[in-house]
Amino acid sequence: MQDLIFHHYPNSPFSEKVRLVLGYKQLAWKSVLIPSISPKPDLLSLTGGYRKTPVLQIGADIYCDSALICDVLEHIQPEASLYPEPSKGMARTLAQWADSTLFWTAMAYNTQPKGLAQMFDQLPPEAAQAFGADRKAMFSGAARLRPADATAAYKSYLRRFSDMLDDWPFLLGEQPSIADFSTYHPLWFTRTRTPIVADILQATPAVLEWMDRMHELGHGKMEKFSASQAIEVAAAYSPAPLKDEIFQDDHGIALGSKVSICSESFGLEPTEGVLLAATRMHFTIARTDERAGLVNVHFPRIGFQLKVVD
Structure with a gap:
């Protein structure tokens, strides 16, 4: 290959x-x-x-x-399969939701003023300006959540994930599926790239433990x-x-x-x-x-x- x-x-x-x-x-x-x-x-x-x-x-x-x-x-x-049976269809559906609704909710929360400031605190002001102009062009007028609305929704989603982890180490069972990988990455950004606002994760310790399990999968060679x-x-x-x-x-x-x-x-x-x-x-x-x-x-x-x- x-x-x-x-x-x-x-x-x-x-x-x-x-x-x-x-x-x-x-x-x-x-x-x-x-x-x-x-x-x-x-x-x-x-x-x-x-x-x-x-x-x-x-x-x-x-x-x-x-x-x-x-x-x-x-x-x-x-x-190991990303689409294990019998939850293959559910995994794909949850992954699509996570890559869209969850992602944009988390990023609206992450890029509130103090999160955005932390993202660029080691860079010159023009770097933040260039990033903002680039993303504005990418979104092309698409509606985005306000930080307050994103905060409320993000908290609800985290509670739901915590409920899903009551009986299983991963969202849909004993092994990860595509749903876990798609759900993980917006939360990863909160935890690692804007830690100043990552206190939102503390209310759901089961989610943090799940994130640790996902992190341990590594990045391959x-x-x-x-x-x-x-x-x-x-x-x-x-x-x-x-x-x-x-x-x-x-x-x-x-x-x-x-x-x-x-x-x-x-x-x-x-x-x-x-x-x-x-x-x-x-x-x-x-x-x-x-x-x-x-x-x-x-x-x-x-x-x-x-x-x-x-």
Whole structure:
């Protein structure tokens, strides 16, 4: 198998989700650190426009969004499973909720003034200004919770997690599932990146104990790698052959059409290319970059929009 090349940055919550999955599955991976804000020219050479974090690269195949990345890692290393029976459907549903509703609630709480100040207390003022401008552009007017509303909701969610942990070491049973990894990363940010507001966790000691168990999974075997090396790898390989999966046409867009794909909520920068696959779970488009060559870029269906490019 070709190397797993993971494009991320240390403070990224969704990157921490995947890093823990890599640890849970005891996988080796190459670490490419990317900027936390735009511009990201090296990453865009691979993705063609998608700028969110993280991204997984395997040769000339580029996988966007942590949900799809976790599916790919499950296929590569089925044990230990992220989707154990009989709660597979429940785990996926809870994970999707955690990656959206819980994440935005936690981040609205974490970025209240004193939390935001702590995030940038070791950096010059212009760093905070640049971060704020970048995220404002990413959100593109999307509504966000006020800190007071986020605080009330976050407390309720933590109490619910505590109830779920009354009888099990993990949220849905004796072993972690994708629900645990998706729930963990917003709380990880509170605990490790904005500890000045982490007292909210103290009311639910069962949640803190669960977080310790998740932390102990580790990050697998990591090796440093550069962005230029990653682009060289993409240029040296051809995309892997696509499996002969059923074409699920929900858009009236034929395979071979020139299309764009973008997130439906935030980070709306599109990636354009030729539609190669539209299965029940994901889209694949082919694109060519002057540095990376021919690459296939993969997106999950849920959370992304597919459109024809005229």
